[in-house]
Amino acid sequence: MEIITKSARMEVLTQKLRAEQKAIGFVPTMGALHEGHLSMVREARRMADVVIVSIFVDPGKFRSEKEFDQYPRDLARDADMLSPIGVEYIFAPSANEMYPPGFSSFIDVEGLSDRMEGVSRPGYFRSVATALILLFNIVRPKFVFMGQRDAQQAVIIKKMVRDLHLPIEIVVMPIVREEDGLACSSKNVYLSPEERTAAGVLYRALKKGEELFNSGERSAGRIIKVIRKEIEAQPLAQLDYLAITDAEHLDPLDDLTNQNALVTVAATFGKTRLIDDILLCEEKMKSKTGRLKLG
Numbered sequence: 001m002e003i004i005t006k007s008a009r010m011e012v013l014t015q016k017l018r019a020e021q022k023a024i025g026f027v028p029t030m031g032a033l034h035e036g037h038l039s040m041v042r043e044a045r046r047m048a049d050v051v052i053v054s055i056f057v058d059p060g061k062f063r064s065e066k067e068f069d070q071y072p073r074d075l076a077r078d079a080d081m082l083s084p085i086g087v088e089y090i091f092a093p094s095a096n097e098m099y100p101p102g103f104s105s106f107i108d109v110e111g112l113s114d115r116m117e118g119v120s121r122p123g124y125f126r127s128v129a130t131a132l133i134l135l136f137n138i139v140r141p142k143f144v145f146m147g148q149r150d151a152q153q154a155v156i157i158k159k160m161v162r163d164l165h166l167p168i169e170i171v172v173m174p175i176v177r178e179e180d181g182l183a184c185s186s187k188n189v190y191l192s193p194e195e196r197t198a199a200g201v202l203y204r205a206l207k208k209g210e211e212l213f214n215s216g217e218r219s220a221g222r223i224i225k226v227i228r229k230e231i232e233a234q235p236l237a238q239l240d241y242l243a244i245t246d247a248e249h250l251d252p253l254d255d256l257t258n259q260n261a262l263v264t265v266a267a268t269f270g271k272t273r274l275i276d277d278i279l280l281c282e283e284k285m286k287s288k289t290g291r292l293k294l295g
């Protein structure tokens with residue numbers, strides 16, 4: 001496994017791999033790897049000839065310099081986790097390598113980027129989309145693996161790929177969770193023991209909503225009420241937003257009959273903001289693989 005920090009070196013390699021007809025599987029991450037990332041890497045290993053994982057902590061994705069500086073970084077540990085599962089290359093560019101002085105081109109996926117996470121974090125998806133298109137151009141992947149945990153991000157990037165005719169297949173992988181159901185996240189290490197216990201409420205609440213849906217409830221309003229009640233009963237949780245939308249356009253839904261519905265939640269525990277989501281749809285709407293469709 002080789003760790004590459006320069007885009008010029010990565011580009012030479014990926015051009016060679018493409019010329020050899022190798023299918024590149026690409027997993028973009030911010031490092032501080034956990035089982036959620038590794039499940040995507042394993043799927044990439046299964047589907048592609050060559051696996052490239054990027055580790056890029058993008059300053060544009062943080063609300064302050066302090067938050068950016070504090071983000072956990074440990075390249076040696078990440079490399080130790082990736083090497084045994086057959087990753088060929090880690091691409092770990094600096095911010096300066098990605099955005100050299102004078103960089104001035106940005107991608108904005110309009111509409112989809114202005115809701116939910118986009119309301120709480122203006123400009124966030126512009127940074128995400130810009131960093132990813134840069135990475136796609138450098139890495140030239142056939143398959144890109146993204147997690148359902150960041151459902152809105154996956155929907156936006158799928159739209160960008162369609163709009164711009166990028167020759168890429170986005171593969172959305174299911175959420176990997178810890179034992180109590182909390183979605184794995186690099187940010188979970190920030191939680192105090194009390195906050196960590198409290199954070200389990202997000203998945204419990206989403207599951208309550210799912211149970212209600214499975215028992216026949218189709219009113220988004222009534223499902224939201226039950227989820228909200230559960231979260232608000234946890235004093236350490238500060239709810240940011242809770243939304244039920246369709247899973248492609250992210251438009252709010254009232255009636256969940258014959259819909260692919262996405263329930264998204266964001267909440268803060270102490271200083272740590274966490275997101276989670278769940279997909280709801282009737283049996284007949286599910287694909288043959290049982291996977292629900294996002295984006």
Ligand code: AMP
Nearest residue numbers: 029030036146147149150175176183184
């Ligand atoms: P991050 O390093 O947090 O920027 O995440 C990089 C990629 O890993 C994104 O596509 C995330 O959606 C995905 N990811 C992060 N956590 C999980 C998880 N618990 N389950 C599945 N995918 C995840």
